[in-house]
Amino acid sequence: MGGIVGSLIQGLIGFALTQSVREEIFFVTVAKVMGLGSASFVGGWSLHIITGLIVGAIFVSITARIGIFHLAGVVKSVGVGVIAGIVVWVVWFVPLISVLIPNSLSRGDLLIGALILHIVYGTITAVIARMFVRRGTQL
8 A cells, every 4th residue: 555655646747847847757758668559658657556556565574574674663663664666767767768778877866866756755654654553454
């Protein structure tokens, strides 16, 4: 649940920011590069939400199994979420754009903005996961 909400909020913030400077959000560009053509907007959003769901599930699995990452309190959950967002940016986002949109690597604004948005994603995912863990809900 946290991964879906996190990716949706992250995507909406990123979409609003890119629209404000008349640019396209990166996941729609990725969908175009993948050949989705006129379906790139819907396809890009779908891929983004599905990726957020998968990464969120991995996050919950790791935080449940590895003691140091247990979501023991709100402050710790936020800290673990920040770390998770940075890891996702390093392990997934940067390699993905390196392959699919290599000229984007020279854009500091895009890289820093994406890093901040991935930290937002990680934080939201962690806080929502913490809420479920606290209630004892099965994820």
